[in-house]
């Protein structure tokens with residue numbers, strides 16, 4: 449029986465064919481937040497507490513990246529045997545911010561300035577579920 | 589270079605760094621007694637005890653000022669306890685300095701001590717899906733070295749730095765700390781040793797990243813009047829302290845965040861956070877990078893030390909590797925960086941480290957740093973950045 453695909457964190461991204469991170473935008477000043485701002489706008493010159501959910505850009509440019517060769521502590525759910533993985537910091541042009549994500553696929557082609565796109569990929573599994581998370585994949 | 593907001597450093601003391609496995613209070617008291625004796629005072633003379641907190645030792649660690657005051661023997665001294673992650677020591681120092689400058693206190697003790705667990709600093713146990721610090725491990729595997737590696741990779745891809753450049757920082761600092769009695773690692777490290785050490789978070793290797801340690805450091809500070817009355821008119825002085833926070837929007841990804849601030853509504857400020865930490869300290873002290881004889885910077889990684897050269901203004905952005913290669917940041921150079929051996933030789937003892945930086949600069953300004961003395965040092969600076977937006981910098985002069 450196929451496992452059910454569920455997000456590894458609730459409400460941070462959409463689950464469709466063209467997945468996107470979901471942040472929110474201050475209704476007064478337009479500043480974008482990811483993860484969502486919960487209560488107050490963090491622009492010091494703005495006292496708004498009203499936000500609208502927004503889907504963030506699905507593509508961006510690598511600001512930097514790192515490949516981890518040691519198994520991190522829990523709650524990271526490492527595969528057995530452990531495999532090195534890459535985390536990228538990606539600049540989103542429209543939002544003018546940098547958002548982290550693990551790298552999906554071939555991380556040897558990573559470079560500062562590389563174009564990447566958002567995909568969903570398995571983070572870990574249990575008997576019934578496949579827990580998915582957003583990842584950055586090198587784009588054409 | 590003298591102003592009416594200077595205060596005196598009368599005494600400094602440390603407990604050696606290591607993995608001693610004992611109670612942090614014990615280390616703190618050794619450092620405190622050392623600083624009080626160095627000042628030529630006794631505990632009963634101290635008006636104010638300002639502690640830098642540790643988060644890993646239960647309640648006594650959260651009320652460190654009172655914990656140390658009780659261990660030294662209740663004396664009626666006022667206390668405060670500060671937590672600002674890696675910047676806790678300077679926040680505790682600033683609390684005491686402000687009480688002195690307000691005229692409410694003549695002489696104060698500032699002390700920080702820690703006992704640390706082995707390995708990576710991991711989030712607290714239990715499922716906490718609402719806690720970003722838990723989520724960054726769960727969703728990204730974003731360990732602390734991951735963030736250090738981002739900065740290191742930027743240096744490589746933007747400025748052409750190499751793993752060899754990073755290794756040279758470690759070799760320099762290991763040499764600096766060889767005879768430092770308070771350092772945990774006192775061993776020559778070769779370029780080959782660094783390059784042969786396993787990659788932890790590419791591009792950083794094991795010997796590029798600092799360990800965590802047990803340790804303690806303390807300083808006794810006073811008003812200049814008090815210093816003169818006690819025959820110490822020429823004491824080393826604190827000329828400036830910076831505890832600034834970032835300015836919105838902070839465009840650099842910071843541990844433990846998932847993202848930077850967005851700059852869609854407000855443009856990125858001219859000075860980034862780390863630049864602004866140094867700028868505020870220079871402004872208070874009325875001096876600049878050209879005046880520094882030495883600096884103690886937070887080399888959580890080798891590459892980060894190179895970043896600090898630029899944030900301190902020792903060179904322009906992208907020129908740190910050349911500054912290092914030219915020998916400008918070792919003995920005989922224009923500004924010796926981490927003459928103590930830095931975190932490379934100490935390993936980080938969170939609440940003690942920023943105070944230890946002040947101790948080291950003080951010894952140099954007094955001419956008491958032994959084999960590692962920076963000759964003729966007249967001005968020195970400490971700098972670091974604590975998690976969650978805590979700037980930390982102290983300018984010391986004599």
Ligand SMILES: [Zn+2]
Pocket residue numbers: 474475476477478479489490491494495496
């Ligand atoms: Zn706003």
